[in-house]
């Protein structure tokens with residue numbers, strides 16, 4: 602099969618992924634093989650490719666929002682059948698047995714492994730994954746639309762949950778890429794008043810069309826103190842401003858897997874009155890079930906831009922430079 606492969610970390614602007622012939626994968630015990638139809642591009646793919654995350658496997662086929670139909674199952678698989686449409690996200694293995702897994706926090710499992718990072722991902726015509734981490738997808742969505750829900754949606758969803766916006770409360774979203782535009786639709790459906798700060802004019806327009814109460818280029822201009830904020834932009838310098846935007850008791854949830862350094866905080870100005878900063882690490886399978894079900898209920902409509910697999914470098918460049926609305930999806 603012809604897959605997009607990374608051999609060495611480099612800026613995506615240098616088009617480091619190469620289309621190469623590799624052997625089709627075979628599902629091992631407990632695994633399924635998917636004939637991949639769509640794989641959305643995630644900002645984490647940029648961090649894997651550019652080396653912001655420590656390397657785990659090289660060469661690597663990236664991609665962790667993998668949608669496809671199961672075409673082979675390995676020994677002992679009973680939960681998923683050949684012919685079923687499934688999706689595989691970032692998390693693909695936990696031990697199930699550590700002190701985090703035992704209390705429902707499998708996203709914190711020290712033995713966790715990730716798709717397109719520890720193991721090959723979905724920038725390829727075929728991918729294998731543990732059957733336990735293959736989510737059966739709702740018929741409500743076609744392949745390209747459901748794909749960005751598998752990470753952009755899921756990480757955003759966990760970030761939204763951790764921000765704990767009260768009923769009818771005010772929620773500030775900072776950055777408005779693939780993840781935020783999905784979270785926004787759920788937030789509006791829940792009845793929150795949503796404020797959006799983004800430096801990209803097209804993203805502000807998209808947020809307004811989705812029912813934002815306020816949009817602006819600079820979060821310092823946010824007209825009200827908010828109960829909750831989610832920082833999507835991977836820029837630590839924005840953290841103090843997000844905390845200043847919070848009202849008493851407000852929570853800031855940081856959605857990114859990677860963040861540049863956070864400047865010095867002032868206790869009175871940024872943290873006193875029980876403001877909280879919370880990070881988000883991957884997601885649990887329960888999060889995936891909850892998101893897929895709430896997305897259908899809220900009729901979340903992912904905006905997608907399709908690219909052929911061979912144009913993965915261009916898709917990554919467009920994501921990096923915020924040149925698209927919503928999510929880039931490789932069609933395979």
Ligand SMILES: [Zn+2]
Pocket residue numbers: 695696697698699700701702703707709710711712
């Ligand atoms: Zn564990």
Ligand SMILES: [Zn+2]
Pocket residue numbers: 643644645646665691752753
């Ligand atoms: Zn991701």
